[in-house]
Amino acid sequence: MIKNFTKVFSFLTLVGALSANAQQFQVSQDLSGDDYGNRILVDVNGSLNIIGATSATGAGSYDMMLEGLSSVGAHQGGGQLGGTGSETARAVAGLTDGSSVIGGASNTLAPVLGLDDALVLKLDNTGSPDFYTVFGTDSVDRIFEVDEGNDASVLAAGQYSRSIGSNKSDGLVTKLDAATGAVTWAKTIGFQFSNEVIYDFLPINGVGYAAIGYSGVNVIGLNDNLFFFLNEDGTKNSCFVFGGPGDDDARSIMDNGTGKIYVAGNSRNIGQGSGEAFLARFDVTAFPTIVLDWYKTYGESGSESLQRAIYDPTSGGVLMVGTTASFGNGDEGFAVKVDANGVIQWSKVYGGAAGDYFQDAALDGSGGFYLSGYSSSFGGTQSNLWLVKTDANGASLCNESNATFIENTISNTVAYADFTNAALNDIVSTDITLTTRNSSAFAFNQNTPTANILCSTVGVQEVSSSAISVYPNPAGETLNFNFGVNAADAKGMVIYNALGAKVYETTLSNVTSVFSADISNLANGMYTAVVFMNNTQVTAKFTVAK
Helix, strand or coil: CCCCCCCCCCCCCCCCCCCHHHCCCCEEECCCCEEEEEEEEECCCEEEEEEEEECCCCCCCCEEEEEEEEECCCCCEEEECCCCCCEEEEEEEECCCCCCEEEEEECCCCCCCCCCEEEEHHHHCCEEEEEEEEEEEECEEEEEEECCCCCCCEEEEEECCCCCCCCEEEEEEECCCCCCCCCCEEEEEEEECCCEEEEEEEECCCCCEEEEEEEEECCCCCCCEEEEEECCCCCCEEEEECCCCCCCEEEEEEEECCCCEEEEEEECCCCCCEEEEEEEEEEECCCCEEEEEEEEECCCEEEEEEEEEEECCCCCHHHHHHHHCCCCCCCCEEEECCCCCEEEEEEECCCCCCEEEEEEEEEEECCCCEEEEEEECCCCCCCEEEEEECCCCCCCCCCCCCCCCCCEEECCCCCCCCCCCCHCCCCEEEEEEECCCCCCEEEEEEEEEEEEEEECHHHEEEEECCCCECCCCECCCCEEEHHHHHHHCEEEEEEEEEEEEEEEEEEEHHHHHHHHEEEECCCCEEEEEECCCCEEEEEEEECCCC
């Protein structure tokens, strides 16, 4: 257990927060190292929690990065966690009790130098740790996805390498006690002579879990998309593969709640260029019978690498994000939004002159999207955490352009091997023993990043009246109020923090146009300024980020 580990993420309730659909921005955050944002979680209060890895000075070569941001991209807490080796956070999920769970990999305590152990960190609803568990074998063990189990446990899935030097891996699924992190059971899913990896899974009440990834079983192509179901105890229920003649790997699985399951991933050699994103829809209303409705690819003449896809209940469609080399300046972040039938609604690329990568996306609760990842285009030669906030049509104000992705419905080159295939019957669920390591020496270091606001509508649209404008937003030491022709009417001002406490008060007189408030003593966070005019009050919301 990590001692004195508090406020990893920010769970502040923002008083009077504006609707998120009024906001668009791009921001990069530099922790003074190579900083990689891998996943994003929007908590129940609208705050953002981004996890990944950073090489900033801390405990080891790379530490888990745990960054808490406000809904407008301002730093609200967090830092880095790890030992003397390398730690990476790769997955994050919110649980029904308001807590969150993070999964990834660590090699600090691994019995064989350089080989990863699996790690799971669970935080309560204040951001303090319930447990931090590192566990594994004498080989490579990694977690790529975490979620809440059907029985309020914690489920984690990823990769297990069978033994040192074998060069073969199985999918790994393990159930943990939600209170202690103790391993309840651990299973590997795989075939004797091929590689299997699990990238995502979906709890299904009454069945167990649907999981996806890839398999080298070579039923159809080189690597095929692997889609299987586990019972509640981790035993295999059923399994099939699908894909084309090249390499395929499924990365995300989504349920629309009406018997349709979407699977998204990467398809190579059956689309436009050297690699495309794919989306497939399955009908599971008559489970265990599963029907492939359609399989589509999205890309252009270069290469696309999909990292994550999310279901959008507002539109009934899917948003896919990743990296493309088909447009712009080499690697660019891409986002493609499709409807329920996989038809493209909009597609865009984002980035600057260097490499830009989207790793995840999240809904903002008002029809827009958060796109997160890392970029070398903004803030130096090293990678920085990169966050893009868009409206429902993918617009974010800067560093973006429309991109014409080609949508192909693939039918004659997509094969489907069902449960009765003899080779797939040899993919089995096997009990393994995972050894828990003593992670008490892991250290948490607070790290406040340097923010680079690339563009934002937040400062303009959070002013409730055209009487004044407030800048810069986010602010550091000084906040400017431009009253324009209304300057003579300004009589006083009060600033309240997010909890409603008064933190600043002054009278105003003889203001010519702009009044500059010294806010150097204000902590990072969200604030509301109330300006008293002759016959009215004007409110403006702003963020302090130092």
